[in-house]
Amino acid sequence: xxxSRRKTTFGFAxxxxxxxIALAGCGSSSEPESxxxxxxxxxxxxxxxxxxxxxxxxxxxxxxxxxxDYAYDLIAEYEELHPNVTxxxxxxxxxxxxxxxxxxxxxxxxxADVEAIEVDWLPEAxxxxxxxxxxxxxxxxxxxxxxKVQAATDADGRLIAYGTDxxxxxxxxxxxxxxxxxxxxxxxxxxxxxxxxxxxxFDLGQQYTxxxxxxxxxxxxxxxxxxxxxxxxxxxDPATDEIVALDNPDVKAVYDQLTAAxxxxxxxxxxxxxxxxxxxxxxxxxxxxxxxxWFLGVIEGNAPDGNWDIANAFxxxxxxxxxxYLTVPASGANVEAATEFAAWLTAPEQQAKxxxxxxxxxxxxxxxxxxxxQSYTRAFFNDAPAGEIxxxxxxxxxxxxYKGSHYFQVxxxxxxALRRVDEGTMNAADSxxxxxxxxQAIG
Amino acid sequence: MTTTQPQTEAPIAPQPPRGRxxxxxxxxxxxxxxxxxxxxxxxxxxxxxxxxxxxxxxYTAFISFQDWDLVRNxxxxxxxxxxxxxxxxxEFWLSLRNTFSIFVLSSVPQIxxxxxxxxxxxxxxxxxxxxRMGVLxxxxxxxxxxxxxxxxxxxDKYGLINxxxxxxxxxxxxWHVDVVPSHxxxxxxxxxxxxxxxxxxxxxxxxxxxxxxxxAAAIDGAGTLRRFFSVTLPQIRPTMIFVIITSTIGGLQxxxxxxxxxxxxxxxxxHQWETITxxxxxxxxVDFxxxxxxxxxxxxFIIIVAFGLLNFVVTQRFIAGDTAAxxxxxxxxxx
Numbered sequence: 044x045x046x047s048r049r050k051t052t053f054g055f056a057x058x059x060x061x062x063x064i065a066l067a068g069c070g071s072s073s074e075p076e077s078x079x080x081x082x083x084x085x086x087x088x089x090x091x092x093x094x095x096x097x098x099x100x101x102x103x104x105x106x107x108x109x110x111x112d113y114a115y116d117l118i119a120e121y122e123e124l125h126p127n128v129t130x131x132x133x134x135x136x137x138x139x140x141x142x143x144x145x146x147x148x149x150x151x152x153x154x155a156d157v158e159a160i161e162v163d164w165l166p167e168a169x170x171x172x173x174x175x176x177x178x179x180x181x182x183x184x185x186x187x188x189x190x191k192v193q194a195a196t197d198a199d200g201r202l203i204a205y206g207t208d209x210x211x212x213x214x215x216x217x218x219x220x221x222x223x224x225x226x227x228x229x230x231x232x233x234x235x236x237x238x239x240x241x242x243x244x245f246d247l248g249q250q251y252t253x254x255x256x257x258x259x260x261x262x263x264x265x266x267x268x269x270x271x272x273x274x275x276x277x278x279x280d281p282a283t284d285e286i287v288a289l290d291n292p293d294v295k296a297v298y299d300q301l302t303a304a305x306x307x308x309x310x311x312x313x314x315x316x317x318x319x320x321x322x323x324x325x326x327x328x329x330x331x332x333x334x335x336x337w338f339l340g341v342i343e344g345n346a347p348d349g350n351w352d353i354a355n356a357f358x359x360x361x362x363x364x365x366x367x368y369l370t371v372p373a374s375g376a377n378v379e380a381a382t383e384f385a386a387w388l389t390a391p392e393q394q395a396k397x398x399x400x401x402x403x404x405x406x407x408x409x410x411x412x413x414x415x416x417q418s419y420t421r422a423f424f425n426d427a428p429a430g431e432i433x434x435x436x437x438x439x440x441x442x443x444x445y446k447g448s449h450y451f452q453v454x455x456x457x458x459x460a461l462r463r464v465d466e467g468t469m470n471a472a473d474s475x476x477x478x479x480x481x482x483q484a485i486g
Numbered sequence: 487m488t489t490t491q492p493q494t495e496a497p498i499a500p501q502p503p504r505g506r507x508x509x510x511x512x513x514x515x516x517x518x519x520x521x522x523x524x525x526x527x528x529x530x531x532x533x534x535x536x537x538x539x540x541x542x543x544x545y546t547a548f549i550s551f552q553d554w555d556l557v558r559n560x561x562x563x564x565x566x567x568x569x570x571x572x573x574x575x576x577e578f579w580l581s582l583r584n585t586f587s588i589f590v591l592s593s594v595p596q597i598x599x600x601x602x603x604x605x606x607x608x609x610x611x612x613x614x615x616x617x618r619m620g621v622l623x624x625x626x627x628x629x630x631x632x633x634x635x636x637x638x639x640x641x642d643k644y645g646l647i648n649x650x651x652x653x654x655x656x657x658x659x660x661w662h663v664d665v666v667p668s669h670x671x672x673x674x675x676x677x678x679x680x681x682x683x684x685x686x687x688x689x690x691x692x693x694x695x696x697x698x699x700x701x702a703a704a705i706d707g708a709g710t711l712r713r714f715f716s717v718t719l720p721q722i723r724p725t726m727i728f729v730i731i732t733s734t735i736g737g738l739q740x741x742x743x744x745x746x747x748x749x750x751x752x753x754x755x756x757h758q759w760e761t762i763t764x765x766x767x768x769x770x771x772v773d774f775x776x777x778x779x780x781x782x783x784x785x786x787f788i789i790i791v792a793f794g795l796l797n798f799v800v801t802q803r804f805i806a807g808d809t810a811a812x813x814x815x816x817x818x819x820x821x
Contacts (some may be wrong), residue, residue, distance in 0.1 A: 143771060150557040197786050274634055313643065314662075316749040322644040441699070455752070462755035466663040469756070477756075484575060 056385040089450035091380045092129045096155035098141040101207060101367070102400035103388065107132040108475065113400040117393055121384065128380065131155075138163065149174055154372040156381035157388075161203065163366050165194060168204075172197035176371040176378050183386060190443035191406045194301035195368055199461035205389040208403035209267045210335030211364040211436035212269060215424070218350040220330040224254040230427065234356035241270060243298060248309040251330055255311075258311025258329045263301045263448055263461040265315045269333045269362045271454070272444055278454065279447035288453050289483055295475075298457070302464050302471035312465040321345040324383060333357075335364040336433045343423045353427040361439030366406065404433050411437055449485055456481040488735040512662060543787070550780035569779035575744060578782070580757040581765040582789075584669065588744075589737035591673035592680075597729060599677070600684035607685065608692045618689065621682030632675050633746030640747075662748055668759040675743045680736070684729050691725035692718060720735060731797050738790055740762050762786055 051358055095118075097103070105113040118130050135141040138161045145164075147155045160168050168175070179202045214237055221228045226247070227236060236247050249261030260266055271277045271294075278288040281428040288294050304310060311329040313320040323329060325346040332338070334353065342351050369385040370379055387393060393415045394405035405411050411434040419430030460478035463469040471476065509517070550568055552561030572578050624632070628683055639646045640661040646660040659667045695718065705715045719726075741763040745751045752768055753760020760768075766786065770779030 146557055146774065150559050160712070174557070262645075314748065314750070317662075318638050318641045318645070319643040322641075326644075328643075455772075459755040465757060468663060480576070484571075484577075 053365045055475075065194050081424050088127050090127050090129070091377055092131060093157065093377055093381055093384055094131045094133065094155035094156045095159075095384070096133045096135065096144075097159035097367075098138050098161075100401045100403075101134075101159065102397035102403050103354060104132055105400070108134050108401075110209060110401060115396040115400060117396060119288070121387060124387075128384070141457070142167075148371065152372075152374045154375065156371065156375045156377050157385045158370050159207070159367055159373055161371055162194070163206070163451065165368060166450045169195075169197055169416055172199075172201060172203045172449050174373055175203040176373045176375075176382060177201040177295070178203060178371060178385065180382075180386065181389075185408070186390060187406045188408060188437065190363075190440060191366070194443045194446075203401070204370045206406035207367045207369060207389055207394070208397070209406040209437060210337055210363055210365035211433050211440060212333050212335045212357050212364050212403060213354060213432055213436050214331055214354045214356060214358075215334035215338070215351055216354060217327055217329075217346075218352050218425070220255070220327050221251070224251045224330070226254075228352075228423070230352050230354050230425075233352075233354040237354055237356040237358060241357065242359045245300070245304050245309065248331075249307060250302065252308045254309075255330075257327070258313075259309040260319055260331050260333075261311050261313045261323065261329045262317055263305050263310045263465055264458040265333060266304075266310075267297065267457065268364055269358070269460055270301070271457075272362045272364065273359055273442055274444055276445040278450055279445060281445040281447070284447040284449075286447075286449055286453060286482060286485060288457075289479055294457075298460070298475060298478075299471075300304070301461055302474075304469070305461075305465055308372075310465050314462065324353055325349060333364065335380060335427070336402065336436075337365060339421055339424065339429065340402065351424055353421075353429060353432055355432040355435060356427060357436060357439065358443055362437055363437075363440050363443075366404075404437065406437075408438075451484045453482055504525060518642050535734050541611070544736050546780045546783050549776055549786050552777050554775075554780070555779040556774055556776050564777065568778045571776060572781050572785060577757055577765060578762075578785075579759045579762065581753070581762045584665075584744075584753075584757070584759055585738060585740070585761045585763075586607070587666075587669045588676070588740055589734070591669055592676040592740075593730075593733045596677045596681050596684060596727075600681050600729070601688055601719075601726075603681070603685040604688035604692055605718065610719075614749045618686065621685050623682065624678050624682045625680070627679070629675075629679060629742040630746055632679055633743050636671065636675045636743075637661075637677070652697060662754065663756045663758070668747070668754065669733075672740070672743045672747060672759055676740060681732065684733065687729055688722060688725060691722040695721040727797075727800075731794075734776075734793055735790065738793065741767070750761075762789075 052480045088448070094105075097108075100108045102108070102109050102113065102117075103108075104116050104118040105111065106116070107118070118132050122128055122130055130371055133155065135144065141159065142164045145154065145160060146167065149168075179200075183205075185265060187206040188209070191209060192202065195204040195206065196202050214233075216233055220227050221233065227233055234430050237244055251257075274291075274293050275281075276287070276298075277291060278286060279286045294456075301310075305312070310324060313323045313328060322345075324332075324342065325348070327349075333343070334342070339353075342349070369389060371381045371385055375381055389407070391405070391407040391409035391413070394403075394407045394410040395415045397403050398410065398419075399415050405416065410416060416430040416434060420426045421429040456478055459481070460474045463474040463477070464471050468474075495721070509768070549561065550562060553564050553567075554561040580657050603621060607614070607621070611617060640650065642658065642660055642662050644766050645661065648661075651658060661667050661671050674687060689821065697716050700713055703717050744753055744761050744764050745767070747759060751764075753764050754774070762782070763786070766779050766782040769775050769782055
């Protein structure tokens with residue numbers, strides 16, 4: 044995606060891309076049905092080559108994922124169990140690359156037999172659920188948490204994706220910063236100080252900010268993610284998919300609560316994932332962050348000399364941030380074998396192994412209850428019993444918010460609205476007005 | 487002079503009587519060869535262009551009138567709705583403003599500095615090749631890498647530049663919040679990359695200037711500055727126009743730098759540095775709204791064509807002025 048500045052035809056890059064897709068589409072758009080019926084059974088003896096495509100590190104095979112030494116190689120294990128199956132495993136470098144690839148090839152064909160998708164673009168994939176194989180299988184009931192399954196079930200009741208990992212959230216805090224502000228530093232005490240609703244969290248923040256003059260958390264948009272994730276239907280009406288964000292009093296309440304907090308200095312105003320944000324984590328510019336299981340490595344990487352710990356609590360119950368699924372595109376040549384493979388990869392035993400490989404927290408309650416997960420501790424966080432904490436946090440997640448086709452556009456507008464207030468580009472009222480205009484333009 | 491009369495005027499052979507004699511097969515082939523060969527030789531380019539250039543342009547136009555679904559590859563006709571939406575979208579006008587602002591902030595200093603560097607490299611300096619290759623080095627670095635390095639330097643809180651400013655007692659600049667500083671930062675990346683490239687092109691033009699012009703000017707008593715403005719600049723005018731046109735086209739399509747300027751890549755919370763190509767990209771690849779993205783592509787096309795025409799007119803004037811002056815000189819000599 045490195046478009047040269049001097050490519051005179053760049054204005055048509057999008058057009059050209061669409062063309063390529065259109066041309067490809069002409070050739071193969073009629074394939075799905077015909078190849079579906081021709082699918083060879085995976086349990087048979089005929090040799091089958093299955094392709095698997097994921098991104099980042101799912102913890103399946105160190106060789107393909109370029110990771111450090113994994114305890115298990117799940118790809119090799121499956122090939123051993125099924126001698127007739129050969130697996131070709133491709134890993135994209137980022138979720139965004141995988142997303143573009145997924146949607147450009149979903150229509151015309153050319154996707155892998157098993158394609159990983161991230162929750163962030165699951166709602167977009169749900170619009171095309173008819174192009175993904177129905178993976179419903181009563182035998183697998185109980186393999187995943189209810190809300191994980193519910194989010195991947197379309198209006199017709201078809202399950203189109205098997206859950207892999209999830210991102211149950213706890214609160215991570217900077218122990219030294221809490222100490223400097225005269226706040227409790229013991230994880231249990233911090234947890235009880237946070238446990239409650241969001242106003243309790245903001246009160247704690249106010250104490251911290253009053254004592255130190257620094258921001259409590261990195262930025263409003265980061266906390267928004269936790270608050271919006273607890274609303275049943277924040278931006279869209281589940282029945283009609285219509286955008287209702289502007290009429291939803293809960294959304295406005297979240298916005299008001301956050302902008303009020305930022306006016307009292309609770310937000311450090313450092314954009315998540317930016318350079319300043321990473322440096323700020325090491326320099327103690329903020330004391331807490333919403334902290335899903337996969338986030339622990341991020342903190343370790345950004346603040347290697349820091350003294351951080353995990354509080355087993357999350358305001359207003361539980362929250363989930365991130366996680367992925369495996370889907371089987373219906374146009375593939377080996378739908379049946381691919382479905383079997385995806386089911387195996389996401390079964391509790393394999394989820395527990397992937398957790399041991401890369402720390403991807405399992406979406407399977409059985410895997411979360413397994414010894415491997417329960418006994419897992421994290422040295423960097425003062426030997427916090429991370430496995431136990433996150434298993435409890437996962438159980439606390441009660442709501443899977445409805446995410447319709449415009450969820451991420453509306454959410455982006457909301458993130459921008461909060462950032463404008465954080466940056467001081469606009470005041471809260473003006474920024475909300477701009478948010479209203481932005482949302483009205485969507486669609 | 488009279489010995490080289492144009493051949494066409496000279497009768498080669500007696501004209502055949504009216505009602506030409508039928509040509510032989512060989513003659514016919516020969517004729518076709520003369521008439522068709524040139525077209526055949528340029529055909530490969532036009533065929534490729536028709537497939538990868540012309541067809542997408544037309545197809546983009548087709549999509550721009552539809553509410554297009556990329557995955558299902560279908561759309562519903564919506565007439566000019568997409569264009570109406572884009573032209574009424576605040577984001578579009580902001581991105582147009584940003585594009586022109588970044589373009590002016592990058593192209594103008596870029597060409598002035600490139601001319602200066604070229605003039606310096608044109609002097610008798612030691613290790614010429616080393617210096618000349620040196621200015622091209624930034625061009626070799628991938629734009630994404632440049633953007634990463636610079637966006638780190640332009641960090642609001644822990645950036646190198648704000649650190650230095652702080653040491654000097656100057657208040658930090660909100661590079662990622664305020665409009666003009668963000669444009670300045672992005673223009674700096676563009677300039678870093680392209681100044682040396684343009685300098686080399688201008689240098690090549692400068693080296694083609696006959697040295698006796700400088701000698702004559704020096705004998706007439708012209709100083710260094712005078713020689714630069716009265717000999718060098720007029721002599722490199724056509725190359726200068728080329729450099730201006732290419733950097734205009736490039737400037738209106740700046741994409742990598744603003745996209746990499748922050749982690750979000752969408753041009754800022756209030757669209758502070760979203761350029762028009764970034765707007766197009768977000769429309770297409772983030773929102774998956776290809777109908778509107780196609781409309782933006784066409785609007786951008788029209789803007790660039792308008793700019794190209796403007797450049798053409800200006801160029802014509804320059805060159806016309808040049809040849810007119812030469813023609814006058816010739817006349818004078820003849821008299």
